[in-house]
Amino acid sequence: MTLLSARGVARRFGSRTALHPTDVALAAGEAVALVGPNGAGKSTLLSILAGALEPSEGVVERPPRVGWVPQRAAHYGRLTALENLALFASLEGVPRARAEELAAEFELPADTRAASLSVGNRQRLDVALALLGSPEVLLLDEPTASLDPAQRERVWTIARDVADGGGAVLVATHHWEELEGLADRTLELSHGRLL
Amino acid sequence: MLLWKDLRTLVRTPALLVVLLAYPLLIAALLGLVAGYASSKPRVAFVDEDGLPAYIVVGTHRFDVTKTIDEVARNVRLVRLGADEAARELADGKVVAVVTVPPGFVATLQQMVESPTLELSVTRGGTSGRVRQQVQALVYDLNRKLQRAYIDANLKYVQLILHGGDGSFLGQSFDVLGLDGTERELRALPQNARVQRIEDFVHDARRALARTDDALRATAAPIQLQELPQRGRTASLSAQVQAYALGLTITFLALVLAAGALAGERDENVLGRLARGLVSPGRLVAAKVALAALLATVLGFAVALAFAVVIVLGNAPGGEPWSRLPLLAAGLALAGAALGGVGALVGALARESRTASLVAVLLVLPMVFLGLIPAEVFAAAGWASDALPFAHGVRLFSAILFDLHPWGAIAREAAWLVGLTVVFSLAARAAVRPFRP
Numbered sequence: 001m002t003l004l005s006a007r008g009v010a011r012r013f014g015s016r017t018a019l020h021p022t023d024v025a026l027a028a029g030e031a032v033a034l035v036g037p038n039g040a041g042k043s044t045l046l047s048i049l050a051g052a053l054e055p056s057e058g059v060v061e062r063p064p065r066v067g068w069v070p071q072r073a074a075h076y077g078r079l080t081a082l083e084n085l086a087l088f089a090s091l092e093g094v095p096r097a098r099a100e101e102l103a104a105e106f107e108l109p110a111d112t113r114a115a116s117l118s119v120g121n122r123q124r125l126d127v128a129l130a131l132l133g134s135p136e137v138l139l140l141d142e143p144t145a146s147l148d149p150a151q152r153e154r155v156w157t158i159a160r161d162v163a164d165g166g167g168a169v170l171v172a173t174h175h176w177e178e179l180e181g182l183a184d185r186t187l188e189l190s191h192g193r194l195l
Numbered sequence: 196m197l198l199w200k201d202l203r204t205l206v207r208t209p210a211l212l213v214v215l216l217a218y219p220l221l222i223a224a225l226l227g228l229v230a231g232y233a234s235s236k237p238r239v240a241f242v243d244e245d246g247l248p249a250y251i252v253v254g255t256h257r258f259d260v261t262k263t264i265d266e267v268a269r270n271v272r273l274v275r276l277g278a279d280e281a282a283r284e285l286a287d288g289k290v291v292a293v294v295t296v297p298p299g300f301v302a303t304l305q306q307m308v309e310s311p312t313l314e315l316s317v318t319r320g321g322t323s324g325r326v327r328q329q330v331q332a333l334v335y336d337l338n339r340k341l342q343r344a345y346i347d348a349n350l351k352y353v354q355l356i357l358h359g360g361d362g363s364f365l366g367q368s369f370d371v372l373g374l375d376g377t378e379r380e381l382r383a384l385p386q387n388a389r390v391q392r393i394e395d396f397v398h399d400a401r402r403a404l405a406r407t408d409d410a411l412r413a414t415a416a417p418i419q420l421q422e423l424p425q426r427g428r429t430a431s432l433s434a435q436v437q438a439y440a441l442g443l444t445i446t447f448l449a450l451v452l453a454a455g456a457l458a459g460e461r462d463e464n465v466l467g468r469l470a471r472g473l474v475s476p477g478r479l480v481a482a483k484v485a486l487a488a489l490l491a492t493v494l495g496f497a498v499a500l501a502f503a504v505v506i507v508l509g510n511a512p513g514g515e516p517w518s519r520l521p522l523l524a525a526g527l528a529l530a531g532a533a534l535g536g537v538g539a540l541v542g543a544l545a546r547e548s549r550t551a552s553l554v555a556v557l558l559v560l561p562m563v564f565l566g567l568i569p570a571e572v573f574a575a576a577g578w579a580s581d582a583l584p585f586a587h588g589v590r591l592f593s594a595i596l597f598d599l600h601p602w603g604a605i606a607r608e609a610a611w612l613v614g615l616t617v618v619f620s621l622a623a624r625a626a627v628r629p630f631r632p
Contacts, residue, residue: 013631043632052467052630068471071632074464078204090196091473113207129468141632 001028003168004049004066004137009058011044018044019192021058026137026168031159033183034172041192042172043071046141049170067135067162069143071172073122074129077115081108081125085132092133102128119146127155138162140171144178156182197474197482198489201456205490216494219447220440222560237326239271239333240281242295251301253341254348263340270329285318291326292317294333304341307348346411353407374401437502438593441527443563445495446585449487449531450562451555453538457483457623458551467630476627480620483542484535491531496524522595526605529612530588536619537562537584543626587611 005025011018019041026032034042047053049060050068075084085099085108103110106128109117114125123146130138138159144152159169160182173179179186188195205212241264251258264273273294276284281293295314303311313334317326355362359373372380374397381394460466460479469479499520538555545551566586570577580586587608594604 047467047630047632050467051471053470053632054629066471068468070464070467072464074468076200076204076463076465078207079200083203087196087200088468088473091469 002026003028004060004062006045006049006055006060007058009045009048009055009060011041011048011053012056017192019048019055022194024049024170024187024194026170028166028168029163030184031163031169031171031182033176033179033186034170034189035174035176035179035186036189037174040189042174042189043141044192045189046070046139046170046172049137050139063136065133065135065137067130067133067138069123069126069130069138069140071141071145073114073119073126075114075122075125078113080111080113081117081121081128082110084114084125085128088129089132094132098132098134102131120148120151123147124151127158131158135162136167138167138169140169142173143171144173152178197479198485201482201486202489204456204459205452215448215451216444219444219559220498222443222447236270236272237291237329238289239268239273239326239330240276240284240290240293241273242276242278242281242293244278245296245298245300247296247301251304253305253344254307255351256344256347258340258344263337266336266340268333269336270332271326282316285316288318290318292330294330307345342412346408349411350408353404357401357404374404435593437499437596438589439567440502441495441498441592442530442566442585442589443559444498445491445527445531445588446534446563447556447559448494449491449534450538450541450559451552452490453483453487453535454541454545454551454555455538455548456486457539457542457627458545458548459542461546461628462548466628467632470630477624479627480536480539480543480623483539483623484532484616484620487535487538488528488531491534492524492527495527495531496520499523499527516596519596522605523592526588526591526595526609529609529616530584530591533584533588533612533615533619536616536623539623540619540626543623543628546628581611582615584612584615587615 002025005023007023008021009019009024010021022045024045034045036042044053046068047070048055049062050066051060051062052068052070076087079087082099082103085103086096089096089099106124108121108125108128114122117125123143127140127143130140140155140159143155147155156178159171163169163184171179171183176186247260249260251260271292274290276290276293278295281290281295284290285293293314293316295316297312297314300311300313303309315327315330317330352362354360355371355373357374359371359376361368361370363369378394378397378401381390381397384390457480460469470476474482503517503520537558541555541558542548542551545554562583562585565576565580565583566589568576568580570580590604591608591612594601594608598604
């Protein structure tokens, strides 16, 4: 069963085309790796699939609950990790208890402002934010770039759990080796085109 | 929730909060000083081409020239210059006017037959009317000083006519019989009807001339202006100063906060997260406008209360219009929202919060000064000011706090502010840039 599909999605920024018309489909239970060099268009494609960026053309059909971890930290630096989780839980209509549960699960410092957290902790906060709504589709954009090996393993486990639970996962990375044993298939993007 | 987040963020940067409050109050104080300087005495050149002596005798009065000029020059600062130097300084704008005493002035004055003339040259531009009024006031005060001397001199001639004696006019001496002497001569004549008629005339003339003193004074000054004791507030606590201080404070606060807060969403890289159906751009702008309105209300009200406390403690005449303060809170919210709309537009157009804050700070003073320029002086400034919230806010605060019948002005200015809030918020909504990975 297809959970998310994109047909002919493309994105241009002024005269520059970041993503040429592209078709992507994610089926229930699969984890897909999206690989390619820097500037290939991986983040643009994930942003479009997540609904964070409107495509210049094409259509995306997605389920109501989509989790997204952007490449760059995306939370409020002057709020604590728990306050960030509580704020976005409120905006998503998720109970505050879920925010507290994720803060504990990811062992995020309770009273420290996000801006003062380590890069790794900020990345874990973003992963926790993506999991707030118990997503059916999880879109991860270089989620382990700043994590130590144990934390990486933990993120991959979470991703695998989502897929095994009937969801779908799309992970963008330019580290092929990390995804061995995780990805069911691989999509390769180069110069804004799927190969 | 976004408003809660913004407030919490603000509370966690107390230094910013202090600066946002202290800076506009400092600017308001400096503006007050500048306004005070602007209303200080203009510099007027005094050119003496007649060679005024140290003392001038007019009639029976002796005038100390320097002292008299100092006494009458209350509204201007007179500086003695030569004719050429005065002309150059007038051309350069170093003096705003030149008052020239032409040759023959003192002689004409002392003859008391015709009025001597002072010559006035006034600089061009918007202040010329005010300068002309101040120099006219100087001449008016000088005339009042001379008035008594002229009247006394005229009365001396009247006394001669009444009582007789020696006198002089235009350098010629004469002896006058006077009405007293005439009466004595008439009594010495054989009495008949013709002599009686002349005696009756002399009697009537003496009675009439006895009232000449008051009549002459009334003719010299048909209407006199009596200055009553001052009962209003001092200038520093005036309605205008209070309205401008409120306006300036919330303009700076609301504009900078709204601009920084909206641009900050981009800095935090959360626009993409919010754009995923959580918060629309319109709701995002509305949250910043609400933040600006809320803080403008709270901090503007605090400033108004501080004014009120000073007025009460200082026992200022008229007191503080306490009953109007709730209405002022509503006015502050309206003005804060409109200013927040402008700030949100700046924040939406800027790429980052530092740029947005800098642009917002740079916008504040031009916006305020546009609101200070009278439309009669420069019409285009009035139009530009109408398109921005500051002047409407000031007029609204002034009407709310001090107008006897404020509702017309309140309705008009509130409508302007609501309209500007809508226009600027829609523009900000359209200018919010999409998330860019």
